[in-house]
Each structure stands twice: as structure tokens, then as C-alpha cells.
Amino acid sequence: MIRYEDVYQKFSAKLPKSNALLERADKVLVAFMTTGPYRAPANVAFVKRAQGSRVWDIDGNEYLDVTMGYGPLILGHAHPIAVEAAQQAVADGTTYAIAHEHEVHMAELMVDAIPCAERVLFCNSGTEANMYAIRIARATSGKDKVATFEMGWHGPHDYGLVGSMLSEGSGPPNAPTPSTDCRGIPERVLDESIKLSFDCEESLQRIRDLKDEIAVVVIEAMPSGYPINMQGFLEKLRAVTRECGVLLMMDEVITGFRCGYGGAQEKFGVVPDLAAFGKAMGGGMPVGAVVGTEEAMSSIVSSGDFMQDAMERKVVTIGTFSGNPVTMRAGAAVVEHLRDNPSIYTDMDRLTADVKDELNSFARDNELPFELLGENSWFVPYMAGKPFTHARDSHDENHVLRNIMLCNYLRFNGVYFPDMHVGFFSASHTASDGEFFVDTCKRTLLDMRAQKLL
Numbered sequence: 066m067i068r069y070e071d072v073y074q075k076f077s078a079k080l081p082k083s084n085a086l087l088e089r090a091d092k093v094l095v096a097f098m099t100t101g102p103y104r105a106p107a108n109v110a111f112v113k114r115a116q117g118s119r120v121w122d123i124d125g126n127e128y129l130d131v132t133m134g135y136g137p138l139i140l141g142h143a144h145p146i147a148v149e150a151a152q153q154a155v156a157d158g159t160t161y162a163i164a165h166e167h168e169v170h171m172a173e174l175m176v177d178a179i180p181c182a183e184r185v186l187f188c189n190s191g192t193e194a195n196m197y198a199i200r201i202a203r204a205t206s207g208k209d210k211v212a213t214f215e216m217g218w219h220g221p222h223d224y225g226l227v228g229s230m231l232s233e234g235s236g237p238p239n240a241p242t243p244s245t246d247c248r249g250i251p252e253r254v255l256d257e258s259i260k261l262s263f264d265c266e267e268s269l270q271r272i273r274d275l276k277d278e279i280a281v282v283v284i285e286a287m288p289s290g291y292p293i294n295m296q297g298f299l300e301k302l303r304a305v306t307r308e309c310g311v312l313l314m315m316d317e318v319i320t321g322f323r324c325g326y327g328g329a330q331e332k333f334g335v336v337p338d339l340a341a342f343g344k345a346m347g348g349g350m351p352v353g354a355v356v357g358t359e360e361a362m363s364s365i366v367s368s369g370d371f372m373q374d375a376m377e378r379k380v381v382t383i384g385t386f387s388g389n390p391v392t393m394r395a396g397a398a399v400v401e402h403l404r405d406n407p408s409i410y411t412d413m414d415r416l417t418a419d420v421k422d423e424l425n426s427f428a429r430d431n432e433l434p435f436e437l438l439g440e441n442s443w444f445v446p447y448m449a450g451k452p453f454t455h456a457r458d459s460h461d462e463n464h465v466l467r468n469i470m471l472c473n474y475l476r477f478n479g480v481y482f483p484d485m486h487v488g489f490f491s492a493s494h495t496a497s498d499g500e501f502f503v504d505t506c507k508r509t510l511l512d513m514r515a516q517k518l519l
């Protein structure tokens with residue numbers, strides 16, 4: 066058994082090159098990584114390369130990776146299909162800002178795959194996709210207010226950072242009030258924001274009451290922070306938004322091409338008016354897309370005449386790299402592979418279900434405060450020591466502290482799990498990767514309990 070207080074030091078001894086790089090990073094970067102803040106105290110291992118289900122750091126340590134780039138790498142790191150398509154694309158020129166076939170082809174693939182998709186707009190991230198989808202919804206509906214669910218994540222644009230975290234201003238659980246999540250967001254944004262609570266009847270009544278003001282209701286069909294199935298609520302939400310004439314936008318940045326080829330809308334049989342995509346559709350390249358019905362997208366679909374569009378004040382979303390050929394070709398290669406090999410989904414889902422069953426019965430048998438929440442191929446260790454019943458449980462103090470400790474411990478033991486985040490399996494994760502993951506989690510949990518950390 067290795068004591069937790071020794072983990073930091075022993076791990077640090079395995080990271081001499083990373084530690085030196087960290088000193089340089091500390092002087093110039095705002096955070097250890099550009100992708101997000103890491104909660105100290107944690108060792109930082111800088112990655113040198115990644116392949117399949119593994120990453121290696123610059124000191125030569127190997128990890129089984131379940132970070133998977135926060136989700137885009139659905140086939141695994143550096144999968145030959147994505148690499149080859151990207152390499153060929155790079156050789157033909159990385160970006161044109163001139164029309165090319167690959168953007169059309171990728172849009173056709175999305176229209177074929179996604180139930181609500183009749184029109185497609187490409188951009189460069191899930192954040193942009195959400196931001197643009199909200200603008201399109203406002204323009205189409207002629208209304209301004211944006212309703213989102215508290216503790217949901219739609220990227221760090223101004224409306225995304227209203228009530229995505231729990232704060233003093235969050236109000237009662239079933240009637241949350243909007244509050245900004247960090248400095249730099251004008252308080253005026255709150256005037257146009259409505260916060261709803263997941264899986265809750267009051268939210269539906271709120272939509273009915275405010276239907277003349279709400280431009281769009283935005284929901285993650287499975288919340289990214291705690292993947293749970295809310296099929297019944299989604300069905301009710303679709304019925305109420307339709308009855309009220311309010312647009313429904315699904316944030317499918319994680320669920321798209323991961324819950325299945327047609328995303329969450331196909332899985333749940335709930336078809337929104339608009340949806341934001343990103344991550345898995347890009348073959349590991351930066352990507353975002355807004356898709357929607359002809360009607361919902363009418364405020365952006367061009368008449369083909371520049372002057373006419375300007376007169377009608379069509380929505381503007383131009384981007385230098387949007388729809389670039391490298392992303393389009395790598396993305397299309399991966400999406401076609403997913404389309405032609407549906408067993409990828411059944412295999413990833415089965416691996417996740419097996420790991421979940423094994424770890425959850427181990428935790429029950431040993432009375433450990435641990436539950437792996439998850440659906441399809443993504444999961445999160447929930448460690449509050451009580452059943453998960455409300456979105457706010459994802460910020461439970463015990464859960465947060467234990468989760469950070471567990472993830473640091475797991476990294477030391479050779480599994481890279483990002484703390485306070487979900488983990489993902491990919492098509493590259495094998496049954497033996499699953500066994501290694503389970504064994505490492507079990508050993509780590511028992512070590513933590515022996516030290517009264519659980």
C-alpha cells in the first residue's frame with residue numbers, strides 16, 4: 066500500500082522532465098493546460114505522445130488513458146483512419162477559405178445521420194456551436210431569452226457561464242436563479258437568462274409561463290458532468306416546448322456520434338429543432354457544427370444573394386478556419402468508419418457496462434462511497450457516499466474532495482483519469498484495458514479506505 070501523502074512525492078520523483086517543464090509553464094501560461102484549470106495539489110505529467118488507449122509522458126511513464134482528449138477520440142489516439150485522412154488533407158493545403166467538396170460531403174453525412182439535421186453550419190468548437198445555435202434561435206424566433214439547465218455545460222461563452230456551477234446565487238434546487246460563474250461576464254446577461262432544473266416538473270411549468278419570452282431551451286440530452294438517462298423528462302420537454310412554440314436545442318457536443326451514430330436524439334427518439342455538435346465528429350481535429358431543421362435554421366440559410374441576405378439581416382457566423390479541409394476530411398473518415406461499423410458502439414457500450422457493474426458491485430460489497438455513473442461509453446466516479454438524486458450532487462463537497470484524490474492516485478497507479486471530469490472509452494479500449502482499469506480502481510479505493518480517506 067502506498068500512503069496518499071507519499072503519492073505526490075513518489076509521483077514527482079517519476080516526473081523530472083515534467084517538473085522542469087512545469088516551472089517554465091508557470092511563468093508563461095495562465096494555467097498548466099490550455100484546456101482547463103487543474104485542481105491542485107496534483108502532479109502534472111506532460112504528454113509526449115499517444116496511441117490507441119495509451120499516453121506516454123515526457124519522462125517515459127505510460128498510462129491507460131480514459132481522458133481521450135475530453136471525448137473527441139472515439140476511435141482512440143492517432144487512429145490510422147484519422148491520421149491518414151488528415152495527412153492527405155494537409156498535403157493538399159490546410160485551409161482555403163474557398164469552397165471545397167469535403168465540407169459538402171461532411172454536411173451530407175450529418176444530414177443522413179442526425180434526425181433533426183436538414184441544414185448544417187460548421188465552426189471550430191463546441192463552444193462556438195452553442196453560441197451560434199443560440200443566435201440562430203433568437204433570430205428565428207424573434208425572442209431573446211435563453212433557458213439553460215443549471216450545472217449543464219455548453220462551453221465558456223457568456224451565456225454558457227451562467228449557472229453552470231453552484232454558487233451562493235444559485236437559489237433553491239427546483240427553482241434555480243441565474244448567476245454568473247466568473248468575473249468578466251456582464252450582469253446584463255442575467256436579464257436574458259433563465260435557469261431550469263434537470264428532470265423536474267417545475268422547469269416545464271416555467272417554460273409554459275415564460276413562453277412568449279424564451280427564444281430557446283438548451284439541454285444536454287445526457288448531462289456531461291454526470292451521464293444519466295433522462296428519457297422521460299426529455300420527452301416531456303419536447304412536448305412542452307412544441308406546445309408553447311419554443312425552440313428546443315440539444316447540446317450534442319459529447320453525445321453526438323457517441324451515444325450512437327444518430328446521437329442522443331436518435332437514442333431517445335426525441336428530435337429537437339436545433340443541435341450543437343463537436344468533439345467526435347472532427348476525427349480529433351478542432352470542430353463544431355450547428356444542425357437544425359430548415360425552419361429553425363431559416364434565419365441563417367442564405368437566399369444565395371448577398372444583398373438580399375443583408376437586407377433580411379441574416380445571422381452572420383463567418384470563421385477563417387470553419388469547415389477547413391483537414392477537419393472535414395479527418396472527420397468524414399471517422400464518421401464513415403462509425404457508420405460502416407456499428408459494432409464499435411455495441412463494443413464500447415458493453416465494455417462500459419461491464420466495468421460499471423464490476424466496480425459498482427465491488428463498492429457495494431465493500432461499503433465504499435463510490436459509484437460509477439455512466440451511459441454508453443462515458444462515465445464518472447461519483448463519491449458523495451449517498452445516491453445521486455439532483456444535478457447539485459455533482460458539487461457535493463465529499464464527492465469533489467474524494468474524486469480529486471482518487472484521480473491523482475489513479476494517475477500514480479498508471480490510469481489517466483482527469484479529476485472532476487468524465488472519462489471515456491474508445492474503440493481502441495480492449496477488454497484487458499477494462500480489466501486493468503477495474504483492478505487499478507479497486508486497489509486504489511482499498512488503499513484510500515485503509516488510510517481512512519474514504
Ligand SMILES: Cc1ncc(COP(=O)(O)O)c(C=O)c1O
Nearest residue numbers: 190191192218219220289318343
Ligand atoms: C456538452 C458540451 N457542450 C459544449 C462543450 C464545449 O465544447 P468545446 O470544448 O469544443 O468548445 C463541451 C465541452 O466539453 C461539452 O461537453
